[in-house]
Amino acid sequence: MxxxxxxxxxxxxxxxxxxxxxxxxxxxxxxxxGQKPKIMVVSCCDSRVDPALILQCDPGDLFVARNVANLVPPYERDGARHGTSAALEFGICVLKIDHLILLGHSQCGGVSARMAHKTMKENDFISSWMSAVTTDPLPHMSLDDYAKESLRQSHKNALTFPWIKERVNAGTLVIHEWYFDIKSGKVFTFQKDQGAYVALSEGPVAQKDSTL
Ligand SMILES: [Zn+2]
Structure with a gap:
């Protein structure tokens, strides 16, 4: 074997x-x-980025949706098969989670594909999925900075879901932008007031104000 x-x-x-x-x-x-998780994580399929392992959680602690490049697509009720949107609906409307963590990471293959989309080979699903990131990278932007930019976009997309927006406005749901650096194993959280990422253990865990 x-x-x-x-x-x-x-x-x-x-x-x-x-x-x-x-x-x-x-x-x-x-x-x-039954399960009663209070935290939902949207993370990448990348084998190095397993939220339950990074955060040392037990079964039942985290409701997780994993997809290529940890994207939240925009709210689109078009009859297509939206796996991540269905997971969000289940997490927010059925399980009523309190925290939604968007977990980006360094060296992301999906973000890299989006960056190189003009030169990328034909593929069946990846390019179309990654088109949820509508802003192009700025000239000389690094892959990891673009991954953070795509996290911003996922956060904005999350707020296009009416039942997410409603709960964020009511203060009963907090959205976090977290970024995992593979090499150091450190998690950084985006602090809106500082406009920058700070190491998770050094900053407040929750942002009260999740409006953009
Ligand atoms: Zn990735």
Whole structure:
């Protein structure tokens, strides 16, 4: 068996032991009581950016939607199959989460594809998906700065969903723009008042004012 598959299988054993065995296991309790996460994360499919792992959360803590480049598309009721929008609706309207974290990251392949869209090879879905980022990169903008720009855009797009806008305005939902630097393993949060990212542990975790 190949090494990474073997590692995964032993991870499964460890998961079972830690979370699922015994009468008082977390999984048993979550099965009985259902899930009640208060935090939703939109993160990238990138294998280096797993929100539950980075934040050391347990099952039931985070409601997560992962997609290429952690985008929130605009609100479009056009009958197409909008996976991320459906996840947002479930998280916000059904689970009534209190925090929506948009988790961007360094070295993002999706953002890189959007940056190079004019020279990119034909593909079936990636370019069309990445067109949700409508602002072009400024000249000499780095890939990582463009990833932060696309986070801004996702935040703006999130506010085009009426039930998100309503809850943000009512102060019952806070939207965070977080950026994960793969090399240092650090998370940075965008501080609107400073117009800059600060390391998560050094700044306030929640922004009260999430309007743009
Ligand atoms: Zn990515």
């Amino acid at each position: 190949e090494k990474s598959f073997k590692k995964m299988m032993s991870g499964y054993q460890a998961f079972r032991k830690k979370y699922a065995l015994g009468n008082k296991s977390i999984m048993r309790a979550l099965s009985k009581d």
